Amino acid sequence: xxxxxxxxxxxxxxxxxxxxxxxxxxxxxxxxxxxxxxxxxxxxxxxxxxxxxxxxxxxxxxxxxxxxxxxxxxxxxxxxxxxxxxxxxxxxxxxxxxxxxxxxxxxxxxxxxxxxxxxxxxxxxxxxxxxxxxxxxxxxxxxxxxxxxxxxxxxxxxxxxxxxxxxxxxxxxxxxxxxxxxxxxxxxxxxxxxxxxxxxxxxxxxxxxxxxxxxxxxxxxxxxxxxxxxxxxxxxxxxxxxxxxxxxxxxxxxxxxxxxxxxxxxxxxxxxxxxxxxxxxxxxxxxxxxxxxxxxxxxxxxxxxxxxxxxxxxxxxxxxxxxxxxxxxxxxxxxxxxxxxxxxxxxxxxxxxxxxxxxxxxxxxxxxxxxxxxxxxxxxxxxxxxxxxxxxxxxxxxxxxxxxxxxxxxxxxxxxxxxxxxxxxxxxxxxxxxxxxxxxxxxxxxxxxxxxxxxxxxxxxxxxxxxxxxxxxxxxxxxxxxxxxxxxxxxxxxxxxxxxxxxxxxxxxxxxxxxxxxxxxxxxx
Numbered sequence: 001x002x003x004x005x006x007x008x009x010x011x012x013x014x015x016x017x018x019x020x021x022x023x024x025x026x027x028x029x030x031x032x033x034x035x036x037x038x039x040x041x042x043x044x045x046x047x048x049x050x051x052x053x054x055x056x057x058x059x060x061x062x063x064x065x066x067x068x069x070x071x072x073x074x075x076x077x078x079x080x081x082x083x084x085x086x087x088x089x090x091x092x093x094x095x096x097x098x099x100x101x102x103x104x105x106x107x108x109x110x111x112x113x114x115x116x117x118x119x120x121x122x123x124x125x126x127x128x129x130x131x132x133x134x135x136x137x138x139x140x141x142x143x144x145x146x147x148x149x150x151x152x153x154x155x156x157x158x159x160x161x162x163x164x165x166x167x168x169x170x171x172x173x174x175x176x177x178x179x180x181x182x183x184x185x186x187x188x189x190x191x192x193x194x195x196x197x198x199x200x201x202x203x204x205x206x207x208x209x210x211x212x213x214x215x216x217x218x219x220x221x222x223x224x225x226x227x228x229x230x231x232x233x234x235x236x237x238x239x240x241x242x243x244x245x246x247x248x249x250x251x252x253x254x255x256x257x258x259x260x261x262x263x264x265x266x267x268x269x270x271x272x273x274x275x276x277x278x279x280x281x282x283x284x285x286x287x288x289x290x291x292x293x294x295x296x297x298x299x300x301x302x303x304x305x306x307x308x309x310x311x312x313x314x315x316x317x318x319x320x321x322x323x324x325x326x327x328x329x330x331x332x333x334x335x336x337x338x339x340x341x342x343x344x345x346x347x348x349x350x351x352x353x354x355x356x357x358x359x360x361x362x363x364x365x366x367x368x369x370x371x372x373x374x375x376x377x378x379x380x381x382x383x384x385x386x387x388x389x390x391x392x393x394x395x396x397x398x399x400x401x402x403x404x405x406x407x408x409x410x411x412x413x414x415x416x417x418x419x420x421x422x423x424x425x426x427x428x429x430x431x432x433x434x435x436x437x438x439x440x441x442x443x444x445x446x447x448x449x450x451x452x453x454x455x456x457x458x459x460x461x462x463x464x465x466x467x468x469x470x471x472x473x474x475x476x477x478x479x480x481x482x483x484x485x486x487x488x489x490x491x492x493x494x495x496x497x498x499x500x501x502x503x504x505x506x507x508x509x510x511x512x513x514x515x516x517x518x519x520x521x522x523x524x525x
Contacts, residue, residue: 025524026228028509030517031241033255034376035234036200037405039189040177042117045159045441045451046408047430051517054219055202055230056097057163057183060088060107060139061155062220065514067432069151070220072211073102073164073184083146088139093209096166097188104133109170111154111162116174116449118160120153120438123468149438149468157219157515158433159441186210186225186520197405200232202519210520218515226511226523236375236403245270245504252505254517257377258316264504275503277514278334278431281327282311282382282496285442286424288455290416292368293423297361299491303344305354305389312497314381323499329443329484331431332498335473336480341488345495355393367396367417371425373404382496383426411452430516431498436476437467437483442493453493460486 032051038044041053062072071077077088094102108131115121115128130142141150154162169178181189187202194200204225214221233250235241238257244250246267254275256264265272284306286293293299308326316323326346330336368390372383380401390397400422402410407425415421433439443464444450445457460483467479487493505512511521 028227028230028252028519028522028524029250030230030232030519031235031244031250031253032232032517034373034404035197036194036232037196037408038177039181041159041161041163042113042174043177043412044408047159047428047516048404050159050161052189052200052232053161053163053183054157054185054516055187055519056181056185056189057161057165058094058185058223059155059157059162059164059219061151062218062223063152063155063157063515064217064220066217067435068220069155070214072155072220072223073107077151083148084143086141086143086150088141090137090139091209091211092137094184095207096184097182097205098166099207100166101136102164102184103136103167104139105136106167106170107139107164108133109167110164113170113172113174114160114162117451118156118162119441119444120149120156121160121162122446122449123438123464124150124153126465147468153438155219156439158430158439184208186223187230197403198234202230202232204228216511216513216521218513219518223520225520227519230519238377245506248506251509252503252512252517254503255376255378255501256504258319258322258502261502261504269507270504271507271509272502272504273512274500275512275514276430276432276501276516278331278435279324279498279500280378280428281331281431281434281498282315282378282426282428283442284382284386284424284426284494284496285453286491286493287414287422288453289414289448290421290423292363292366293491295362296490298358298363299494300344300489301354301357301361301363301491302393303488303491303494304347304357305349305351305393306345306386306494306496307349307389308345308495308497311382311385312499314385315378315497316499321500322502323497325497327495327498329434329487329492329495330436330440330480331434334431334435336436336477338477338481338484340481341485344488351392358393358395363395365396367398367423369398369400369417369421369423371400371402371407371410371422373407373426374401375403378428378499378501379404379426386424386426386494414448414452414454426496432515437464437480443483443487455490455492457486457490457492460490460492 038049060073061069075091115125127144172178186208188205190201210222373379387399441451445460447456463483470476510525
């Protein structure tokens with residue numbers, strides 16, 4: 001069967017009332033917000049890949065719903081030498097899905113690879129003198145200076161996730177995808193059943209040993225799999241997805257269209273709730289390697305033209321209960337949010353003034369390639385508003401509408417526009433990712449070593465380093481304000497507002513955790 005025929009058959013089956021019901025004690029059917037295009041959580045910040053990774057892999061520490069690090073793969077740790085020596089002991093009986101034992105050297109190799117890509121990881125490894133595996137069960141960190149947030153870094157639940165994989169795979173270049181998906185988590189990925197653009201399948205790993213103590217909370221505590229099989233069905237058509245959920249053909253829709261939420265909330269057998277309490281932060285990311293956004297003044301001029309209210313109207317309508325603004329560099333309402341430089345985003349919008357600012361900054365009609373994933377409504381919405389703004393500003397726009405999986409593959413291309421490169425794309429980050437400089441990926445100034453955006457800026461890096469060394473919360477907040485002001489000055493990216501995305505699932509599912517979509521602890525009642 002040809003792939004397009006299979007996809008057509010799948011779409012028809014979802015809409016057909018004769019489709020077998022999902023109400024099975026052994027299978028959970030989930031509709032992610034986009035297709036799973038990339039499998040390696042170390043080469044992409046894509047949230048679909050992040051969520052996939054938390055089924056397949058495990059982390060040394062988990063994080064609870066109060067954002068506190070808790071032991072997960074480890075039985076415990078000791079800290080000596082005034083905080084400069086950490087000894088972390090693995091739990092007994094941990095196995096990878098290929099049947100090999102999880103050893104300390106696997107963890108060391110995995111963390112070294114992760115530390116090359118992740119914001120929090122790079123901060124940790126900047127103070128690491130040596131990381132080693134003195135025995136099969138012992139991971140040892142020797143630090144140049146104390147780093148009290150070490151467990152928090154290793155518990156990071158979102159992109160890039162510090163997952164543990166076999167050393168033979170973790171030795172892969174951090175900028176290239178691993179050749180296999182082998183973890184030690186509660187589910188194993190089934191590559192033979194994968195249909196790109198349509199289906200991903202996971203099976204319970206029967207030899208997984210959950211923690212025996214604690215309470216399941218976010219990624220902390222016992223990770224108990226109650227389903228033998230989890231299926232991810234990519235359903236781009238919102239009406240088909242809503243019908244499948246209402247009819248019991250699907251169990252969980254990660255991100256229903258906002259305009260469909262009221263009718264889902266009224267539907268019999270459906271529950272609507274908030275899985276990600278930190279919300280989602282909209283943004284337009286810029287490619288700082290190629291013209292015109294290799295010029296910080298042009299990036300800054302665009303900030304003065306962008307209207308967050310218009311962006312959020314397009315995404316979430318005018319319902320104040322599911323949106324918050326204005327949004328700066330750090331999550332609104334979070335400990336690092338500040339008003340530094342916010343007048344650039346909140347002042348009156350004047351297109352004529354913005355056109356003059358772009359010209360004065362040096363814009364000379366360079367081609368702008370804006371990528372949008374049309375199969376993700378919220379992303380498509382902000383890109384449509386951004387595209388309209390670019391046209392009104394007289395920019396030479398090439399608006400590329402494609403699927404989100406293709407966008408995630410193309411943004412890895414750092415070549416010039418003429419060779420398939422890009423200028424900007426729309427994306428949403430979880431509020432957790434923007435809480436502090438430790439998590440925030442897009443305010444890095446490390447060029448090609450950072451995520452696609454590739455800003456190079458030594459001052460912002462120096463401020464971020466100082467933030468980690470601040471003696472108290474007040475000191476951190478003062479530095480966060482300076483980081484935000486600098487991010488605006490160089491136009492690191494364009495923040496577009498915050499909203500709270502409802503999720504919807506069948507009411508016979510119990511144990512849905514908050515944080516991000518987690519597939520352990522859920523059972524059918």
